[in-house]
Every structure is written in C-alpha cells, then in structure tokens.
Amino acid sequence: MKNKEHIKRCFVIGPMKDMSKLKKLSGDIVRPILEPEGFRIITPDEGHIGSIMDQVLLNLEQADILVADITGNNPNVMYELGVYHSFGKPSIIIKDRSVAPPEELTPFDIGAYHYLDLDLEDIEGSINILKPKFAEILKSIPEIDWFPNPVTAFYDSPVAEIPTAVGLSKNYVKNFLSQLWPELFQLHDDIDAYKHTVSVEMDGAMKKLTHEEREQMQFEILIPSEMHMASHSYISDIKASKKIKYQKAEVIKRTRPFTMMARYDQNRNIVLADIPSVLSTLYESIQNRRGIKSFQVNKEEWEILERQELERFAAKCEKFKQKIENEFPSTKGKINIVWRWKPED
Numbered sequence: 001m002k003n004k005e006h007i008k009r010c011f012v013i014g015p016m017k018d019m020s021k022l023k024k025l026s027g028d029i030v031r032p033i034l035e036p037e038g039f040r041i042i043t044p045d046e047g048h049i050g051s052i053m054d055q056v057l058l059n060l061e062q063a064d065i066l067v068a069d070i071t072g073n074n075p076n077v078m079y080e081l082g083v084y085h086s087f088g089k090p091s092i093i094i095k096d097r098s099v100a101p102p103e104e105l106t107p108f109d110i111g112a113y114h115y116l117d118l119d120l121e122d123i124e125g126s127i128n129i130l131k132p133k134f135a136e137i138l139k140s141i142p143e144i145d146w147f148p149n150p151v152t153a154f155y156d157s158p159v160a161e162i163p164t165a166v167g168l169s170k171n172y173v174k175n176f177l178s179q180l181w182p183e184l185f186q187l188h189d190d191i192d193a194y195k196h197t198v199s200v201e202m203d204g205a206m207k208k209l210t211h212e213e214r215e216q217m218q219f220e221i222l223i224p225s226e227m228h229m230a231s232h233s234y235i236s237d238i239k240a241s242k243k244i245k246y247q248k249a250e251v252i253k254r255t256r257p258f259t260m261m262a263r264y265d266q267n268r269n270i271v272l273a274d275i276p277s278v279l280s281t282l283y284e285s286i287q288n289r290r291g292i293k294s295f296q297v298n299k300e301e302w303e304i305l306e307r308q309e310l311e312r313f314a315a316k317c318e319k320f321k322q323k324i325e326n327e328f329p330s331t332k333g334k335i336n337i338v339w340r341w342k343p344e345d
Contacts, residue, residue: 008039011059013080014069016044021096021120022069029118029126030067033134039064060084065137066091070115071099088146088158090137092130096120155289163282165309169316172278177221177320180251180258184219185330197252200262200270206250209270216269218334221276222341223314227286227306229341230279243343246273275341282309314339 012026022043031041042063044056060066060083068081070093084091093115116133118126140147146158155162183195194214199206209217224230238244249262249272260274286309290302318337325332 008037008064009042009059009062010034010039010065010067011042011063012067012069013044013056013077015072015074015077019043019045021099024120024123025067025069025094025096025126028123029120029130033127033131034065037134037138056080057083061087063089064141065089065134068093069096070094071096082151085149085151086159088149088152088160090141090147091149092116092133092137094118094130098122157285163285165279165282165312166316168276168278168282169313172276172313173316173320176258176274176276177317177324179253181219181321181324181331181335182328184251185214185217185334186328187330198270198272199250199252201248206248213270216267218265218269218271218336220271220273220336220338221317222273222338223310223317224275224279225310225340225342227279227283227310229343230275230277230283232277232280235275235277238343276313279310279313311339 010030012022012030014022014025016022026041026043034041042059044052044059046055046059060080063084066081066084066089068077068084068091070077070081081091081093095115095117096119097117098119098121116129118129120126146152146161152158180196184198186195187193188195193211198209198214198217200209201207228234239246244261244263246261246263249260249270251258251260251272260272263271263273265271283306286302286306314337321335321337324335
C-alpha cells in the first residue's frame with residue numbers, strides 16, 4: 001500500500017542559474033517515478049526557514065533520496081552533495097549531456113562512482129533510464145544501513161555515526177561530570193555536612209568518609225596516553241595485576257550512586273579518580289577504520305589521530321573544570337585533569 005501522506009522525501013539539487021532545468025528534472029522526470037511511491041519531490045527554492053542555505057541543509061538532512069545534477073561542476077551542488085554523502089543515504093548523480101560540453105571533466109572523487117548521462121530534453125528517455133535505478137534504491141533502503149560514496153568508503157560508516165572526542169566529551173560532561181562536580185565539595189546551607197555521601201572500599205568493606213577526610217579530598221580525571229587504556233577490560237587487568245593501587249569508591253546521590261576509583265596521595269588524602277571508559281567507543285571506531293585502510297594510511301597517521309582525539313577530549317574536560325571552578329568556588333584546587341596518564345604514573 002502506498003503512503004498517501006507523502007512523508008518520504010526526494011531532494012533534487014542542481015545549478016539554480018536556470019531553474020527551468022531543475023524544475024524539469026524534478027517535476028517532469030523524477031516526480032512521475034517517485035510520487036506514486038509516496039514521495040514528495042523537493043527543490044532548493046522551496047521552504048521558508050532562514051536563509052536558502054538553512055533550507056538546503058534541512059532538506060539534505062530530511063531527504064530519503066537525493067538526485068544531484070552535477071552538470072557544469074557547480075560548486076554549490078558539489079558542496080551540498082558532499083554534505084549529503086556524510087549521511088550515507090542513497091543518491092543518484094546525473095549529468096545533462098544536452099548542455100554539458102564534451103570536454104567537461106567530472107571531479108575524480110565523484111567520477112569514481114557511477115553517475116548517469118541524461119538528455120533532460122528527452123523526458124521519456126530520462127524516465128526510462130532513472131526508473132530502474134530508483135527501483136533498485138527503494139528495494140535496498142530497508143536492507144542496508146548506509147550507501148557507498150567517497151566518504152562512507154573511507155570511514156566505512158556515515159560520518160554522522162562516527163564517534164568523535166568532542167561529541168563523547170559532551171556526553172561525559174553532561175552525564176557524569178556535571179552530575180558530580182558542582183555539589184561534590186559543597187556543604188548544606190543549614191548543616192555542617194556535605195551534600196553527597198562518599199564511600200571508599202577499605203579492608204574489604206565500603207567506608208563512609210569523615211568530614212575531615214572530605215575536606216582534603218581531591219578528584220582527578222585520568223586521560224590515558226593511549227586510547228585502549230580506557231577500556232573496561234584493560235582497567236580490570238591492571239587492577240588485577242596491581243599495576244595501579246586504586247580502590248572502589250562511590251558517590252551517593254538521591255538519583256543513583258556513581259562508581260569510580262580512589263587512591264591515597266602522598267599525604268594520605270583520598271583522591272577520587274575516573275578513567276573515561278567512553279573513550280573505548282572512539283578507540284574501537286579508529287581501530288576499525290585503521291584495519292580497513294591499513295594499506296592506504298600509514299600507522300603513524302593513525303597514531304597521530306588517536307593522540308589528537310585524546311587531547312581534544314582532555315581539553316574539553318579542562319574547559320568544563322574551569323567553568324565549574326568559576327561558578328562553584330568550593331571546587332577550586334580540588335579537581336585535576338591528568339593528561340597522558342599511564343598506570344605507572
């Protein structure tokens with residue numbers, strides 16, 4: 001049964017200098033093929049939000065299929081096609097041979113993938129060429145996660161699905177640091193007691209820290225020197241081998257307890273610590289791409305990428321630490337971001 005509400009979208013882009021050509025492609029050629037399948041056919045001149053570029057980006061995000069006319073190698077079309085490629089969604093690229101000069105070269109990164117030569121003056125002939133291509137795409141959409149293009153071929157994934165240090169740091173700050181730091185070192189307004197209870201494993205049992213111990217307590221985020229050190233298995237192994245001397249610790253909030261590690265510093269004061277295990281997601285992604293591209297990108301380049309991502313993550317944590325210290329004076333001097341941490345540190 002066809003979807004009569006037209007919630008599926010096909011976005012048609014091309015040179016806008018001659019809108020009659022774009023309207024012919026979208027209205028006379030694409031619409032008769034896809035409208036019976038429940039698609040709404042859209043061009044860049046439609047819509048009312050912000051600038052035309054805002055509308056174009058929204059349409060690229062919402063599109064289920066893109067049709068791109070790259071005749072003339074228009075830079076705007078190439079830019080929009082590159083943005084769309086990052087989503088890993090299906091597209092059909094065409095060139096209008098009725099106006100494209102024979103000497104016009106298609107950029108190599110696009111030319112390496114299939115595109116269709118159409119004569120847009122020949123509407124029936126163009127429909128006959130495009131119809132089986134659309135049928136193939138419509139059949140594939142439910143069956144595959146993403147479609148090949150120069151971007152997804154390199155990353156083996158849509159860019160939108162690749163974890164980044166900046167993206168992971170936002171989640172880490174939102175779901176962990178922002179839940180702890182603001183009140184961890186604060187006393188209640190009416191009583192001389194800390195807002196959150198902290199317990200540390202001592203002699204095989206969890207012991208609540210005293211008021212005096214809390215006054216001297218510190219908190220540190222350990223950003224490892226290598227990304228694999230953030231995995232749960234690695235942390236478990238080095239704990240079992242006694243390469244790090246950390247005990248289990250808990251910060252008790254009304255909503256839920258937060259589990260982390262604790263150690264004694266040289267003055268026998270408690271230091272809470274956390275290794276952001278969320279970084280293991282990024283490590284797996286980099287390792288996957290590294291394995292696929294091992295013959296194209298050398299080992300040193302991947303190691304540089306890994307170090308850069310760790311540094312970006314650490315920098316975002318450092319920035320949040322500064323923000324918290326400015327807003328909550330009781331945290332000043334209590335929080336430390338340890339860059340390039342190793343177990344022997």
